[in-house]
Amino acid sequence: MTAPLRRSEAIVVDVALGERAYDIVIGRDALTSLGARIAALRPGARTAIVTDRNVAKYWLEKTEAALHQAGIAACRIVVDEGEGSKTYAGLERVSEALIAARIERNDLVIALGGGVVGDLAGFAAAILRRGVDFIQVPTSLLAQVDSSVGGKTGINSPQGKNLLGAFHQPVLVIADTAVLDTLPPRQFRAGYAEVAKYGVLGDEAFFAWLEANHAEVFKGGAAREHAIATSCRAKAAIVARDERETGDRALLNLGHTFGHALEAATGFSDRLFHGEGVAVGMVLAAQFSAALGMIAESDAARVERHLAEVGLPTHLQDIAGFAQEGLADADALLALMAQDKKVRRGRLTFILLRAVGRAVIAADVAPAQVRDFLQAKLAARA
Ligand code: NAD
Ligand code: ZN
Numbered sequence: 442m443t444a445p446l447r448r449s450e451a452i453v454v455d456v457a458l459g460e461r462a463y464d465i466v467i468g469r470d471a472l473t474s475l476g477a478r479i480a481a482l483r484p485g486a487r488t489a490i491v492t493d494r495n496v497a498k499y500w501l502e503k504t505e506a507a508l509h510q511a512g513i514a515a516c517r518i519v520v521d522e523g524e525g526s527k528t529y530a531g532l533e534r535v536s537e538a539l540i541a542a543r544i545e546r547n548d549l550v551i552a553l554g555g556g557v558v559g560d561l562a563g564f565a566a567a568i569l570r571r572g573v574d575f576i577q578v579p580t581s582l583l584a585q586v587d588s589s590v591g592g593k594t595g596i597n598s599p600q601g602k603n604l605l606g607a608f609h610q611p612v613l614v615i616a617d618t619a620v621l622d623t624l625p626p627r628q629f630r631a632g633y634a635e636v637a638k639y640g641v642l643g644d645e646a647f648f649a650w651l652e653a654n655h656a657e658v659f660k661g662g663a664a665r666e667h668a669i670a671t672s673c674r675a676k677a678a679i680v681a682r683d684e685r686e687t688g689d690r691a692l693l694n695l696g697h698t699f700g701h702a703l704e705a706a707t708g709f710s711d712r713l714f715h716g717e718g719v720a721v722g723m724v725l726a727a728q729f730s731a732a733l734g735m736i737a738e739s740d741a742a743r744v745e746r747h748l749a750e751v752g753l754p755t756h757l758q759d760i761a762g763f764a765q766e767g768l769a770d771a772d773a774l775l776a777l778m779a780q781d782k783k784v785r786r787g788r789l790t791f792i793l794l795r796a797v798g799r800a801v802i803a804a805d806v807a808p809a810q811v812r813d814f815l816q817a818k819l820a821a822r823a
Contacts, residue, residue, distance in 0.1 A: 452670045456590065456677040458610060458684060465590060465614040465673045467666055472503060472578065472617040475551075476511025479576070482613060483549060488515045489542050491535055491562035492553040493522040496580050499623045504553055504578065515551075516542045520561070524709060527561050527596045535565040539573075549574055549612070555581035555628075556588035556715075560606070563594030567609035577614040581624055582632025583716055585616040586639075586672035591680040591690075601780075602701075602709065608685060616673070618665050629659065630752055631716025634696075634723065636668050637751075639675040641723060641744055642695045645798025647671050652747050659751070692800050695792040696723030702777035703760065706768050712761040713754075720753035721760065729814050730794040740797050757818065771815035775808055 451468030466474070479486060488508060492501055497519050508515045518538040520526040544550060550573055552562035559577050566575035577589035595606020621629060636658070640648030657664035676693065683690040700715070700722030707713040727741035749755045757768055768774070778789060789806045 452666060454670055454673045454677055456610075457681045461592075461610045463610060463612050463614065465616060465677070467585075467616045467618065467670050467673065469619045469666070470617060471615050472500070472620065473507050475504065475507040475576075475578065475615055476509070476513050478613060478615070479508070479513055479549065480511045483547070483574070485547070486513070487542075487544065487548045488513055488551050489518055489539055489544050489548070490515055490551045490553050491518045491520070491558055491565070493520050493526065493555075493558050495522045496554045496558070500553060500580060500620055504551070518542075520558070522557070524557060524597070527557050529596065531561055532565060532596050535561060536569060539565060539569050544569065544573060546570055546573060549576055551576045551578060552589075552611075553578045553580065555579070555584045559584050559588050560594050560603075561596060563592075563609055563611065564596055564606055567594055567607040572609070574612045575609070577611040579614065579616055580620045582621055582629050582669075583635055584632075585618075585621070585669050586632065587635045587676065587693075589614050589616070590673055590676045592684070614673075616669060618661065618669060621665070622661065627714065631714040631720075633658070633751055634716040634720040634748065634753055636672050637748060638693075638695055638719065638723060639672045641727070641794070641797060642692050642792070642800035643675060643679075643798060644671070645796070647675075648747070648797055655747070655751050689802075691790070691802050692792055695800050696720070696726050698722065698778055698789065698791050699725040699774075702774050703757070703768065705777045705780075706774065707760060707762070717754050717760075720748045721755060721757065724748060724755045725757075725818070726792060727794055727797075728818070729791070729811070732814050732817070733793070733810070736794050736796060740794065743797060769819055771812050771819060774815055775812050778811070779808065 451466050451471050454465040456463050505515055518535055520531055550562055550566040552559045563575055566573045579585040579589035592608045592610035594609050595603050598604040637651055640651055654664050658668045679690055696719045700718035703721055704713055704718045724745045727744040730736045731738045731741040745755045790804045791806050792800050793803045795801050
């Protein structure tokens with residue numbers, strides 16, 4: 442697979458969901474087209490931009506300018522950055538501000554930010570007046586390749602992450618690759634784990650392309666756009682087949698059963714970003730697949746080598762504070778996995794590999810197999 446060297450025009454990926462279909466527009470400075478696109482899509486609509494303080498600092502004025510240029514009214518709702526805004530209190534703030542701004546059924550909510558803002562603003566839009574349309578303007582790599590596409594929105598409960606939410610598809614996604622220039626490098630790297638995931642789960646040629654071109658993806662330019670577009674196409678295809686996750690959509694959870702347990706064990710803190718948990722989780726899923734004889738050890742090593750090369754953590758032992766806590770305890774990790782929603786009648790669901798580029802859903806994994814595998818992992822590096 443080769444990427445085009447130069448691309449001046451935006452790439453448009455179609456999410457084929459019948460009457461809920463929408464475009465993902467990907468490109469440097471795609472944000473400047475926001476006003477014109479809204480004017481064409483929803484003439485006369487008013488808008489409310491929901492964003493966080495970090496993103497507002499860099500990109501709010503540019504977004505407002507794009508709207509004003511097209512004569513579109515916009516108000517701003519700025520929340521604190523971070524997962525702490527994806528709460529009942531955050532939802533109340535945003536919802537009340539939307540009502541006060543008189544956003545009505547024909548108007549649009551614009552989510553300008555990472556996955557936190559996208560999930561929060563999308564959910565507020567889903568329940569405001571029983572559903573107002575919204576636009577995603579994802580500003581983190583993770584949001585551009587994952588959370589802004591597919592229509593999952595929601596907030597956290599004190600009892601667990603993402604336990605309250607709705608499927609609410611956006612009417613448009615604008616992924617401006619230039620906004621990633623202000624994203625902290627560690628955040629970019631964490632988002633890259635989800636990019637690599639699409640290769641590992643369904644597209645060996647893309648994974649090989651990433652192995653050869655990852656440095657260019659980190660630098661920006663055409664390679665970055667190609668990686669984002671390929672990721673969005675992969676997610677869009679899976680979502681179009683299985684919008685509500687009754688089957689294939691679960692493949693997107695590759696690395697996430699292990700990853701979520703690690704995130705939970707580290708208290709969903711800055712010690713381990715979501716994408717970093719996915720990186721370690723993906724390596725564990727590959728190694729577990731090898732231990733079960735589904736792939737060769739060399740395939741698992743290939744996945745690990747690439748993620749390590751871009752600077753992602755790949756081992757339990759890479760996680761900050763590993764030694765002090767439950768991370769070194771196979772039973773504690775297993776208990777965290779069993780709390781996750783991917784459990785049925787005592788058996789665990791894992792996404793495993795039949796090859797690099799071919800993931801399968803294994804709905805019937807015995808907890809003892811996982812425990813033995815984790816114990817062996819922990820012993821090998823102790
Ligand atoms: P985030 O939204 O917290 O963004 C990460 C950090 O980067 C924040 O501090 C943010 O302010 C900052 N930031 C974002 N864009 C920036 C920019 N361009 N310049 C400078 N700083 C910027 O986190 P995230 O990693 O984007 O998303 C994680 C969230 O997404 C989690 O809540 C997760 O549950 C959710 N998620 C949802 C889905 C879905 O399908 N809906 C999928 C994956 C993840
Ligand atoms: Zn993820």
